Amino acid sequence: MKVGVLGAGSIGSVVAEALRDGLVPGAELAGVVDPALSPAGLPMCALPELLSTSDLVVEAAGQRALTDAGPQVLSAGCDLLVVSVGALAADGLLEKLLAAGPGAVHLSTGAIGGLDLLRSAALLGQFERVVIETTKKASSLVQPWMSEAEAEELRQATAPVELRRGPAREITAAFPKSANVAASVALAVRDWDVVEAAVIADPAAPLTSHVITAAGPAGEYRFEIRNRPSPQTPTSSQVVPYAVLSALEALATPRAVFR
Known part of the structure; x- marks a missing residue:
């Protein structure tokens, strides 16, 4: 499964580096899109290029990015793993994403369980x-x-x-x-x-x-x-990118997993 990452901040960079280093069985990094950041060692690209090479895109760039880019990702046929779930509080956004397919929408559990x-x-x-x-x-x-x-x-x-x-x-x-x-x-x-x-x-x-x-x-x-708060971004929890990686592993190599 080729995975693109939208956002290279404290969440996206951890996810991208793990994919780049082969730490997610069955998944590999297709590229990273972030107009504001360009971390060394990550293959940066524009969104159209990312959509042409990805099976799934991880949204880790914030609520505005999900609103703006989410429909494009899904209409291009890529699945979308949403980290900024709070954006779905906006009336009609989830329905808009679900209708934008053929890509499928997945939601990250982020910082909580249950x-x-x-x-x-x-x-x-x-x-x-x-x-x-x-x-x-x-x-x-x-x-x-x-x-x-x-x-x-x-x-x-x-x-x-x-x-x-x-x-x-x-x-x-x-x-x-x-x-x-x-x-x-x-x-x-x-x-x-x-x-x-x-x-x-x-x-x-x-x-x-x-x-x-x-x-x-x-x-x-x-x-x-x-x-524990993220050392880089205290507004987020340190576990969040690892929740994303867990979801990617479950999607890339289905086996006996809890869903």
Whole structure:
């Protein structure tokens, strides 16, 4: 399976290097597209060239890149592995991608687990309550929409503070680099309206925490995930590119794997 990578930042570069070095059985690197970055040792190219040589493209360039390039990837006949799942909070984008084929859409689990169980439980009946609370180091949660005073207060915080709580779509839009997980949970339970999300800033948090609680006809669930932040990009978790590599391995060499 020839894999193209869209984005050469802290996620895309790890994925591309692993593919280049032959660390993903059954898969090889076709090329990398990133207008802003050109890491040494990676075969950089333009998107049309990438689409002509790839079976699958990994989107690791952010929500805008998924919106702009995703339909092109799929209409060219390439499969698409989405990392910026939060972009799918936009009304109609998932439907647009699914209709753009013949390429297929795959979603990366990213920084969280439990999505398979939530997806299975949702088939039994609609969830009554789903909450995801994300806690990150305060300084990594400064957003462009904050005033300078709000941003500085967050940087200087000495105790945990809940920044925002609300519907998954709202929180994903407000924290696009930190709340992709809320979108992932909503897609897993097949109901954007039932998922409540919260983002909490903690100046002392050594790890990024995601606590998911859910109740429905199948039972009650509680998952807590505590990830180390990416050293290069603290808004993301260090495990994210390895979730992508795990997905690529499962797609390239199907065997006895959990899906």
